[in-house]
Amino acid sequence: MVVFLSVIGLLTSVFFFVSRDVYGTISFHNFLGIFGVIGALDASGNLTSFERPIIPLLVIAVVAVALLVAAHVLWLNSVAEPTPH
Numbered sequence: 001m002v003v004f005l006s007v008i009g010l011l012t013s014v015f016f017f018v019s020r021d022v023y024g025t026i027s028f029h030n031f032l033g034i035f036g037v038i039g040a041l042d043a044s045g046n047l048t049s050f051e052r053p054i055i056p057l058l059v060i061a062v063v064a065v066a067l068l069v070a071a072h073v074l075w076l077n078s079v080a081e082p083t084p085h
Contacts, residue, residue: 008032022072 011032016025041047 008036026068 008029012025012029015028016022019025038047041050
């Protein structure tokens, strides 16, 4: 499992170094993670317990993405505007 997760981490790192896109890298990482979790749940026979959306989990995901975008926009604005001396 450690080797498998290390390979996923390396693939995500390579994706970032090639694309230089944080949002694309997050999407790529989550894409790999979703398939890994679905595969593990299917192999253990627990996939049916997730047939309905889990609303608190979706809310947390939306809040996390909104915070990431807000932090990114604020950081870009602070870098773009030179501070007066």
